[in-house]
Amino acid sequence: MAEILLLLAIFILASAGIGLWRVLRGPERADRLMAAQLLSTGAIAVLLLLDAAAPQAGLLDTALVLALLGAFASIAFVLAARQVERP
Amino acid sequence: MIGALQGLGLLAAAAGAGFFLAGTVGLIRFPDTTSRLHALTKADNLGLGLVVLGLLPFAGSLGAALKLLLVWGLVLLAGGTVAQMIAARVRGTEPGA
Amino acid sequence: MGGLVDWLLAALVLGAAAWTLAAPTGFAAVVGFVGFGLLVTLAWVRLGAVDVALTEAAIGAGATGVILLMAVVRLRGGAEEVSAATPGRAVMVAAGLLAGGVGLALALAVLALPDPAPGLAAAAMARRGELGLGNPVAAVLMGYRGLDTLLESVVLVFAVLAVWSMAPDRRWGGIPGPRFPRQEAGPLALLARLLLPIGLVIGIHVAWVGAEAPGGKFQGGTILAAMWVLAWVAGLVQPPAIASQAVRLALVAGPLAFLLAGFAGMALGEGFLAWPPGLAKPMILLVEAAMTLSVAAALALLVAGPPERAA
Numbered sequence: 125m126a127e128i129l130l131l132l133a134i135f136i137l138a139s140a141g142i143g144l145w146r147v148l149r150g151p152e153r154a155d156r157l158m159a160a161q162l163l164s165t166g167a168i169a170v171l172l173l174l175d176a177a178a179p180q181a182g183l184l185d186t187a188l189v190l191a192l193l194g195a196f197a198s199i200a201f202v203l204a205a206r207q208v209e210r211p
Numbered sequence: 212m213i214g215a216l217q218g219l220g221l222l223a224a225a226a227g228a229g230f231f232l233a234g235t236v237g238l239i240r241f242p243d244t245t246s247r248l249h250a251l252t253k254a255d256n257l258g259l260g261l262v263v264l265g266l267l268p269f270a271g272s273l274g275a276a277l278k279l280l281l282v283w284g285l286v287l288l289a290g291g292t293v294a295q296m297i298a299a300r301v302r303g304t305e306p307g308a
Numbered sequence: 309m310g311g312l313v314d315w316l317l318a319a320l321v322l323g324a325a326a327w328t329l330a331a332p333t334g335f336a337a338v339v340g341f342v343g344f345g346l347l348v349t350l351a352w353v354r355l356g357a358v359d360v361a362l363t364e365a366a367i368g369a370g371a372t373g374v375i376l377l378m379a380v381v382r383l384r385g386g387a388e389e390v391s392a393a394t395p396g397r398a399v400m401v402a403a404g405l406l407a408g409g410v411g412l413a414l415a416l417a418v419l420a421l422p423d424p425a426p427g428l429a430a431a432a433m434a435r436r437g438e439l440g441l442g443n444p445v446a447a448v449l450m451g452y453r454g455l456d457t458l459l460e461s462v463v464l465v466f467a468v469l470a471v472w473s474m475a476p477d478r479r480w481g482g483i484p485g486p487r488f489p490r491q492e493a494g495p496l497a498l499l500a501r502l503l504l505p506i507g508l509v510i511g512i513h514v515a516w517v518g519a520e521a522p523g524g525k526f527q528g529g530t531i532l533a534a535m536w537v538l539a540w541v542a543g544l545v546q547p548p549a550i551a552s553q554a555v556r557l558a559l560v561a562g563p564l565a566f567l568l569a570g571f572a573g574m575a576l577g578e579g580f581l582a583w584p585p586g587l588a589k590p591m592i593l594l595v596e597a598a599m600t601l602s603v604a605a606a607l608a609l610l611v612a613g614p615p616e617r618a619a
Contacts, residue, residue: 125217127309128221129221129224129269130309130310130312130313131309132224132225132262133313134309134312135228135231135232136228136231136258136262137313137316137317137320137350138316139228139231139234139235140235141316141323142235143234143235143238143239144320144323144324145239146238146247147327147336147339147343148327152244152301153335154244154248154300155244155247156336157339158244158247158248158251158297159238159339159343160339160342160343160346161251161255161290161293162231162235162238162251162254162255163343163346163347164346164369165255165258165259165286165290166231166254167346167347167349167350168259168282168286169227169228169231169259171353172262172263172266172279172282173224173262173266174354176266176269176270179271180353180356180358181358181521181522182359182361182362182521182522182523184275184278184279184282185513185514185517185521185522185523186353186358186361186362186522188278188281188285189362189366189369189370189510189514189527189531190346190349190369191281191282191283191285191286191289192289192503192506192507192531192534193366193369193370193531193534194289194346194369195286195289195290195292195293196289196369196374196503196537196538197342197369197373197374198293198297199289199292199293199296199499199541200373200374200377200537200541201335201338201339201373201377202293202296202297202300203488204378204380285503285506288499288502288503289499289503291495292495292496292499295494296495296496299495
């Protein structure tokens with residue numbers, strides 16, 4: 125059971141990691157943001173899977189914090205990108 | 212009973228992982244930013260949602276299960292907002308721009 | 309299977325780090341750095357240091373990314389000054405070689421350690437109950453390394469002072485940061501209203517469970533600061549003028565409570581920062597509560613930046 129959960133974690137991590145190619149490639153700022161957002165959601169899924177495979181105190185709270193703040197960083201990015209483009 | 216539920220859970224989690232892969236493929240292969248946004252939200256909403264659903268039978272306590280659901284709810288809420296903001300930005304219809 | 313997770317993580321961390329260094333623009337580098345922080349969070353979990361992972365998750369996603377991004381925004385238009393302040397290629401290569409050398413030496417030193425590594429962990433674990441704290445990390449930070457933790461809390465105040473000192477004289481005492489328009493409708497307005505109460509509860513929860521499980525004042529304070537920043541960018545609140553007594557009090561409340569507790573240790577216990585037996589737990593909780601407030605105030609003020617408008 126635990127092995128399958130770890131395998132799924134690897135799969136999602138690898139998938140989100142490949143998505144980071146968009147951070148490199150762009151071309152828009154929004155594209156880079158989206159890859160970071162995908163990695164954030166992927167990291168949350170990986171944390172949940174790791175906790176299910178081998179429970180550790182605090183893992184769920186870490187996932188909760190990422191869920192709360194992961195998109196928050198992206199919101200700041202959008203607002204700041206707005207400001208960057210203002211003359 | 213729990214074993215069967217956990218088996219179903221693994222299937223759901225595997226389907227969620229599939230949506231993550233779909234999100235990545237879409238993010239890389241789709242031709243323009245708004246299409247790629249479409250791909251991203253699938254991973255956010257469905258991918259994580261199915262993983263959370265699949266992990267519910269593995270939760271050690273009711274509190275842990277509720278925390279799992281809260282994680283998904285937060286990602287839905289925040290992810291949806293970001294998607295709207297990015298889309299408004301890309302289409303040039305954002306307020307105050 | 310666990311080993312494969314670790315190898316994959318290591319490769320991704322190095323890749324994200326390389327991208328952050330090589331990124332063509334400041335914005336791209338900050339996005340890379342945030343991704344790097346997410347991967348490092350997972351790496352700390354794999355190393356069994358969930359306390360550190362929680363800190364990295366909170367500070368990486370909630371504070372540093374936003375602070376760096378605000379820096380990118382403030383640097384716009386100042387291309388000449390930026391390039392003048394950027395070190396030359398030779399200095400960069402030398403710094404990279406130095407950092408790489410130190411990293412390699414540290415890695416070799418860690419690999420050369422016997423297993424289990426010598427340390428005071430067993431002794432600290434045996435006595436952690438004396439402070440009434442179930443989380444060994446919190447017990448060490450407050451019990452054995454209280455002075456370090458106190459100084460860390462003071463450093464945050466100095467960091468805010470350093471940011472404030474960037475203000476021109478005529479703006480001193482004014483309101484920090486840009487003004488964000490109030491969002492009456494739209495996604496951001498909805499999110500700020502819905503996420504804020506949930507985030508406040510989670511922030512206080514994370515600060516509170518620090519006594520028993522991974523969490524604590526820095527992590528909880530960061531979440532509270534992030535929630536304030538969300539309300540700020542949605543135009544729901546304005547930053548207070550830095551001349552305000554309340555702001556300054558919130559900023560120093562934690563270090564002040566910590567110092568007072570330290571002196572109480574001299575009067576009631578064995579010396580500075582020695583927690584008097586029996587009173588240890590309530591005193592530590594009071595200090596942690598005051599510190600949570602101060603960390604939140606300091607990080608929010610760091611994000612807001614130097615005063616830019618008259619009060």
